Amino acid sequence: MDKRTHIILTALSLFYHKGIHSVGINEIISVAGVAKKTMYHHFASKDELILACLSERHTRFLNWLTHATSKVTRLEELKVALISCHEAWFNSEVTELGDFNGCLFINTAAEFADPASSINQACKEHKLAVQQLIIRRLSACENMESSQLDSQSHYLMTLVEGMICQAKLVGIKQFPHLKQ
Amino acid sequence: MDKRTHIILTALSLFYHKGIHSVGINEIISVAGVAKKTMYHHFASKDELILACLSERHTRFLNWLTHATSKVTRLEELKVALISCHEAWFNSEVTELGDFNGCLFINTAAEFADPASSINQACKEHKLAVQQLIIRRLSACENMESSQLDSQSHYLMTLVEGMICQAKLVGIKQFPHLKQ
């Protein structure tokens, strides 16, 4: 595997499960089995490595969510599909997302609170991209009035974000009541 | 004011707005205008100071939420009251909660991911206490069937957590569509 990709995947896993500030460069290169110079050859700083990890996770997550909601044709189906695929994620049944430990972007935004920082902005952009995907899915539903696109997408986002928080903090992994 | 309380309030504000790992002991005592020895006289370690801050915030937050939902008598009223008071928080209109920057407990749990750590546990206990308050409020509603207590409280918690996340990450501060 490409060294650069290998470093990103190693750092991503460590960041995701232990938090970013809790993981040092030395730990990353040690786990990755790579020299420090190699890391700094591919990434100018820790911040750039973080951004690369966020980008990798963003791509992976959106691909998964896109696929998991691809067969939806009605509003109610989209809601159930969103809830169900997230339940699978919470139970760590989604191979490409690994062991569940909350949303990397929510977690990272908590550590980098300054809205002007590029890391915080990357987190925000991820959430906006998820919302855009939901809007696209909603517009494709037969029983969707375009006047309610905005409020419906916000509602679904609120549900999804709430589920993620509850799954991480108090360990709730199933939400049957949300499916009506 | 009591020195101990003053240190807690200073540290709480710094932790809340900048993240815990981003704030060092030296910054806390410098902003508080207090000697290092004074801080370590009241708190055995940074972790104990963090726990004291979480406890302070927990008390303050639950008092506010208890008061903000005290007059509800029906299910729909509770939902609207929860949404409205959180909107006020997001807009930093709640004096005792200060400038909004997400939920301290969600943020802190992101930095202290180990579920065995006392800090992570304090975050979890806060969320459970909020849920218990919602359950108490629900049981007091005239049109509430006890068989749906559990699912309804989980639903409201999911909404509230989702609102908080969206308010912090993408800056949404009003949720009129959730009120039906």
Next chain:
DNA sequence: CCCAAAGTAGACCGAATTGTCTACCTCGCA
């Protein structure tokens, strides 16, 4: 009045942090 508790200022310690640098190696390609 006097003493103990609580306070201040700041030097200091060991460990950890990010990031740089030297010296050397390996390998593919012109």
Next chain:
DNA sequence: TGCGAGGTAGACAATTCGGTCTACTTTGGG
């Protein structure tokens, strides 16, 4: 064949971290 890109190992610098300690001052109650 030789060269440059990418790799390894690890010393090193500069800074910051949490935490301890000394020496001194302030303050309130018996």
